Each structure stands twice: as C-alpha cells, then as structure tokens.
Amino acid sequence: MRTARAISLLLLLQARRAMTGAELAAELEVSERTVQRDVLALAEAGVPVYADRGRAGGYRLLDGYRTRLTGLDRAEAEVLLLAGLPGPLGDMGLADPALTARLKVAGELGDAPSAGARRFHLDAPGWFRDAPAPPLLAEVARAVWGGRLLRIRHRKRDGAAEVERILRPYGLVLKAGAWYLVARPDEGGASVSASASASARVYRVDRLTAAEPSGRTFERDEEFDLAAFWAAKAAEFARSLLRETVTVRLSPLGVDRLPHLLEPVAAREALATAGPPDGHGWVTVRLPVESLDVGYEDLLRLGPEAEALEPPSLRRRLAEAAARTAARYAARADGQR
Numbered sequence: 001m002r003t004a005r006a007i008s009l010l011l012l013l014q015a016r017r018a019m020t021g022a023e024l025a026a027e028l029e030v031s032e033r034t035v036q037r038d039v040l041a042l043a044e045a046g047v048p049v050y051a052d053r054g055r056a057g058g059y060r061l062l063d064g065y066r067t068r069l070t071g072l073d074r075a076e077a078e079v080l081l082l083a084g085l086p087g088p089l090g091d092m093g094l095a096d097p098a099l100t101a102r103l104k105v106a107g108e109l110g111d112a113p114s115a116g117a118r119r120f121h122l123d124a125p126g127w128f129r130d131a132p133a134p135p136l137l138a139e140v141a142r143a144v145w146g147g148r149l150l151r152i153r154h155r156k157r158d159g160a161a162e163v164e165r166i167l168r169p170y171g172l173v174l175k176a177g178a179w180y181l182v183a184r185p186d187e188g189g190a191s192v193s194a195s196a197s198a199s200a201r202v203y204r205v206d207r208l209t210a211a212e213p214s215g216r217t218f219e220r221d222e223e224f225d226l227a228a229f230w231a232a233k234a235a236e237f238a239r240s241l242l243r244e245t246v247t248v249r250l251s252p253l254g255v256d257r258l259p260h261l262l263e264p265v266a267a268r269e270a271l272a273t274a275g276p277p278d279g280h281g282w283v284t285v286r287l288p289v290e291s292l293d294v295g296y297e298d299l300l301r302l303g304p305e306a307e308a309l310e311p312p313s314l315r316r317r318l319a320e321a322a323a324r325t326a327a328r329y330a331a332r333a334d335g336q337r
Contacts, residue, residue, distance in 0.1 A: 254305030
C-alpha cells in the first residue's frame, strides 16, 4: 500500500507541479506526517523531490523531471482518463486502483487527475430515482474480476422465495442505476457444453441476499461478448413485456413524438405497421403495449395527436378522460372551481 501511495504522490506532483502537504494529505486521504514520510522515501529512491519553505511552500519535483509509468501516448491517455469516472468503480470496491490509474494517466497528460471529472461526468441512474450501490456488489465484482466461482442466494422478483446457485460470473452491467450480474450455472466443475451466450442468465445484484466467491476458478468462454449479449437480452426483455396490441391513428406530430414518448421497441414496431397517410396526414398503426392500462397511460401522453380505434374499451376510457379534461378547462374559463 505504501508503494502505491508513493507512486500516487509522485504522479500528483508531476501533474500539478507543486502541492502543499495539506493538499497532498487531502488528496491521498492520509495525514501530513504520512506525506512527509512518503516524500522522504521518494527522495531516498532517487526521485528529485524537494520542499519549499515559507507561507507559499510545499513539495515539488525538480524542473524538467518526468516519470513515464504508463507507456501511453496522449490520445490513449485522454481516452483512458474517462474510464476513471469514480462512481461505478467505487461501488465495485475499486476506488483505490481507479485513483492510481487516473494519476498515471494524468501523469501522461501533464494535467491534474481531476481533469476528466471537470470535463465529463457519468450520471448512471435514471431520473427521479435513488439507486444506492447493492451491499454485495463489491464481492460480486471481485469474483467477476478474478474469474472465480460464485455461490449466491437470489431473491425472486415476487420476493416469495430464495434460490441458491453456484455461478460462473461473466460480467457486470450497470443499467439506469441498477446493477446486473451476467453469469452461467456451474455444473459441478464440469465444462458447460452450450456457449456462454446460450446458457447465461441475468441476476439483479440488489436481489442477492448472499454472495460468496469461491477459491476455485473457471474456464471462460472466450467468444462470449458481454455487450452483444446484453443488447440482445435487453431487447428480448423489452419485447416480452408487450403482451397486448391496440390500433391507433396518429397525426404527423404524433408520429414524430412516438419514439420519444413510448418504449423504443414498441414505437419501432408500431411505425413499421403504418399504412399510407389519409388526406390529413394521419396514419393507422398497430401499437404493442404491456397492458391496456399501460396503453391508456401511453396514449394520454400523446394527447390529441393520437386516437385509439381498438379495442372499444380503451377508446371509451380515453374519450371519458378527454371529456373530463375538456369540462375541467371549461369550468376554469367560466371562473368555476
């Protein structure tokens, strides 16, 4: 730990030219006394670091001195600096190595390690939700990174039962503030015949009630593509929710708004069924929805730019909502409450 901290200190001085003991202590989350010892260790190792006395004093490297710990060119360093965005890495228990990596990259850039954070920020959770990191995320991440078997207990979606599994953890995905584990079952240490893409399953990490990495490692399917698997699984999941279909007329503005207001898979499928526009530019589509209740809410969002044709129950419900809305606005116009 001391060696890693000393390297971090060296790279901080290289990036910022000069820093006070208090600034270094705050950045490295240690005491100023520890900073003094690390500076002395660097000097004994031949690094030309020295202290300036006085009110404006601090620590600095000899002018012109640079260490090359990264072997990266500037373009590579600029890209990798973004990988050090701290939130998700901290959630996975990787905050310390992430800081060291950012410092090394910053040393290549000749810039402060916070340069990326000043220019880019990753805000992973969706709007209007608070998504704290699952308590077992760090344990799961260690198993993923180390390629070790993972014994879990997983709470089903309805919360009625827990199941225990031994998994081969292939990867973690952060989607809209929620963490998901992509893993395939372990069959007693035997080789799994199917490809990882065919046999892998997805588990929400916040539904894990236990996660214990094993000392045993497993052989990965090197052809497994986590990003491609997730894209296919996400599209499959979104489509599986669309169990009903309604017939709708859309104005030209409604056609434009549909992909922005409704689930993308549903919007794409609906627009693919559009017939030729009528004399007013309206088109008729078959819109897949999760349920008639959800379809009702979706069409309310489109307002007067959509007209439900089928089923009749949905059309009546929307007509009643439109009548209540019109009556409310008429009452306000007349000064009534």
